Amino acid sequence: xxxxxxxxxxxxxxxxxxxxxxxxxxxxxxxxxxxxxxxxxxxxxxxxxxxxxxxxxxxxxxxxxxxxxxxxxxxxxxxxxxxxxxxxxxxxxxxxxxxxxxxxxxxxxxxxxxxxxxxxxxxxxxxxxxxxxxxxxxxxxxxxxxxxxxxxxxxxxxxxxxxxxxxxxxxxxxxxxxxxxxxxxxxxxxxxxxxxxxxxxxxxxxxxxxxxxxxxxxxxxxxxxxxxxxxxxxxxxxxxxxxxxxxxxxxxxxxxxxxxxxxxxxxxxxxxxxxxxxxxxxxxxxxxxxxxxxxxxxxxxxxxxxxxxxxxxxxxxxxxxxxxxxxxxxxxxxxxxxxxxxxxxxxxxxxxxxxxxxxxxxxxxxxxxxxxxxxxxxxxxxxxxxxxxxxxxxxxxxxxxxxxxxxxxxxxxxxxxxxxxxxxxxxxxxxxxxxxxxxxxxxxxxxxxxxxxxxxxxxxxxxxxxxxxxxxxxxxxxxxxxxxxxxxxxxxx
Numbered sequence: 001x002x003x004x005x006x007x008x009x010x011x012x013x014x015x016x017x018x019x020x021x022x023x024x025x026x027x028x029x030x031x032x033x034x035x036x037x038x039x040x041x042x043x044x045x046x047x048x049x050x051x052x053x054x055x056x057x058x059x060x061x062x063x064x065x066x067x068x069x070x071x072x073x074x075x076x077x078x079x080x081x082x083x084x085x086x087x088x089x090x091x092x093x094x095x096x097x098x099x100x101x102x103x104x105x106x107x108x109x110x111x112x113x114x115x116x117x118x119x120x121x122x123x124x125x126x127x128x129x130x131x132x133x134x135x136x137x138x139x140x141x142x143x144x145x146x147x148x149x150x151x152x153x154x155x156x157x158x159x160x161x162x163x164x165x166x167x168x169x170x171x172x173x174x175x176x177x178x179x180x181x182x183x184x185x186x187x188x189x190x191x192x193x194x195x196x197x198x199x200x201x202x203x204x205x206x207x208x209x210x211x212x213x214x215x216x217x218x219x220x221x222x223x224x225x226x227x228x229x230x231x232x233x234x235x236x237x238x239x240x241x242x243x244x245x246x247x248x249x250x251x252x253x254x255x256x257x258x259x260x261x262x263x264x265x266x267x268x269x270x271x272x273x274x275x276x277x278x279x280x281x282x283x284x285x286x287x288x289x290x291x292x293x294x295x296x297x298x299x300x301x302x303x304x305x306x307x308x309x310x311x312x313x314x315x316x317x318x319x320x321x322x323x324x325x326x327x328x329x330x331x332x333x334x335x336x337x338x339x340x341x342x343x344x345x346x347x348x349x350x351x352x353x354x355x356x357x358x359x360x361x362x363x364x365x366x367x368x369x370x371x372x373x374x375x376x377x378x379x380x381x382x383x384x385x386x387x388x389x390x391x392x393x394x395x396x397x398x399x400x401x402x403x404x405x406x407x408x409x410x411x412x413x414x415x416x417x418x419x420x421x422x423x424x425x426x427x428x429x430x431x432x433x434x435x436x437x438x439x440x441x442x443x444x445x446x447x448x449x450x451x452x453x454x455x456x457x458x459x460x461x462x463x464x465x466x467x468x469x470x471x472x473x474x475x476x477x478x479x480x481x482x483x484x485x486x487x488x489x490x491x492x493x
Contacts, residue, residue: 038173042245045222046165046177049120050184051215052127052157057188058208059131059150063093064328065196065204079138079201088140095144096151097438104430107156108163108423116164117224119156124215126153131209135202155434159426166414166422167225168245170257171482175351178411179343186339186402190332230261231420264484279417279425284490288416289425291490294475295409296429298359298467300436303366303460304401306444307394327391331398338402350479351408355471358404363464365396370457377452405467415478415486 069077070084078084084092111119130153134146162181169177188208195207223241230238238261242254249257279285346354372389375382417425448456476493478486 036246036248039245039247041247042168042173042177045168045245046180048215048219048222049161049164050180051211051219052120052124052154053161053181053184054188054191054211055127055131055209056154056158057185058192059147059154059188060185061189061192061328062147062196062205062208063089065192066201067092069201077200080140081138084140091140091144092147094438094441096147097434097441099148100151100155101431101434101438103152104155104159104434105427107152108159108426108430110156111160111163112420112423115224116160116167116228117219117222119160120164121216121219123153123157123160124212124219127157128209128212128216131205131212135205135209155430159430160423162410162414163422163426164225166411167227168223168241170246171480174415175346175408175411175479176343178414179339179346179407181410182402182407183336183339183343186332186336186406190329190336193328193332227261227265230258231265260482264482279421279428284487284493285417285421285425287490287493289428291475292409292413292416292425292429293432294467294470295355295405295412296433297436298355298464298471299405299409300433300440301460301463301467302359302362302401302405303440303457303463304406305437305440306456306460307397327394330391331394334395335398335402335406338399339407342403342407346408346411346479350477351412352471352475352477352479354404355408355475356404356468358400358406358408359464359468359471361400361403362397362405363461363468365393365400366457366461366464369393369397370454370461373452373454373457377454405464412478415481415483416490418483418487 067084067089070080070089072078073083075081107119107123114122127150130146130150134143134150137143137146158181162178165177165181166174192204192208196204198204199207223244224237226238226241226245229235229241235258239254239258242257246254246257279289342354368389372383372386372393375386413425413429414422444456476489481489
């Protein structure tokens with residue numbers, strides 16, 4: 001009897017099959033084990049794509065050092081030969097935003113027609129030509145026209161770069177490289193703050209435009225978006241692009257990546273003939289738009305445009321005795337360093353968590369800064385003990401801003417929409433951004449003069465706290481998810 005039981009047990013044991021370690025089943029259970037380091041060429045492609053964004057960042061703060069020279073009576077410093085008027089300052093500062101709005105709403109759709117790469121290359125030529133024209137402008141009307149054309153081209157780039165980055169990356173590194181856009185913008189700020197006070201307007205403008213020249217000369221090396229190529233039936237070119245971007249992978253792994261892209265495209269095939277109207281007509285697209293607006297509006301309403309654009313006047317108003325140019329360099333350096341840190345930790349901690357921490361903590365120093373301006377407004381004697389607060393408050397503000405709501409929103413917006421709606425959604429989002437920025441820049445001088453700077457700063461602080469609450473309640477985590485998984489998540493939202 002015992003021998004019979006032993007025999008049955010041994011037969012049962014023989015029926016268990018051994019699965020080797022190199023089995024596809026094991027690989028699926030541990031997908032992170034096969035994750036390889038990002039290639040040098042991928043890094044190079046991402047960095048080259050950011051060069052117009054560096055120019056954009058420099059041109060955003062171009063007015064800070066340039067207006068000081070344009071107000072001068074010295075014809076050797078001022079190319080106009082006379083001090084610029086207040087109305088002319090308003091034209092130079094405000095009109096490019098309107099044209100940038102047009103560029104961000106109309107030009108991104110061109111990338112769906114001619115391709116991401118051709119679009120970005122054409123915008124690069126446009127940026128270079130406009131920058132050179134601005135450098136040699138000696139009349140206000142020429143400065144205004146050049147800045148308007150430059151703004152149109154730069155925002156045409158700014159709208160498509162996050163889409164292109166998302167489409168050349170993989171699920172595990174899309175967030176990291178998506179944050180590079182915000183980092184490049186901050187490098188542009190720092191670049192302009194360092195160069196502006198040293199050189200004349202002509203050479204200052206040529207120097208900050210020079211990254212566009214490098215971009216025009218080298219961007220031809222970067223392949224077209226693999227997703228765009230496959231979506232247009234160019235599978236052979238898609239495979240070649242993947243082989244360049246992921247040269248450390250075998251042919252079998254490249255084929256696997258190609259199949260994953262096909263699956264993502266099949267999952268979003270309903271958007272193949274989609275139009276802008278479908279963003280509002282289809283439920284999951286409406287949800288994606290609202291979710292994308294959450295971090296983007298929190299970013300803009302935190303007052304970053306006002307704080308960076310009016311940094312020197314704010315410190316002059318604070319009466320701390322610190323040089324506006326010196327403070328600008330310090331703030332830009334800290335902000336850039338913080339962006340670098342964020343780009344390398346976002347994949348570990350997740351987008352949602354970092355946005356929550358960042359938006360909450362960004363509002364705290366803004367509230368303290370508003371309190372300082374309030375005490376100044378009522379001529380409080382306690383103010384003499386708080387001379388350190390403006391500098392510390394601004395530094396804390398930009399550090400927390402750079403840890404989340406600065407670099408992450410644009411990375412998220414490129415993930416939420418299906419392929420055929422990315423350019424259209426970028427138009428809508430950038431249109432909303434430009435409208436709010438234009439309203440802020442137009443209303444800030446009026447509101448700050450009539451009600452006081454402290455109310456403006458407190459409003460920015462309140463928007464950060466409200467944004468944190470809304471992000472906590474509604475924004476899902478997209479870390480490590482494929483485009484198909486994100487679309488399924490939106491359908492179940």
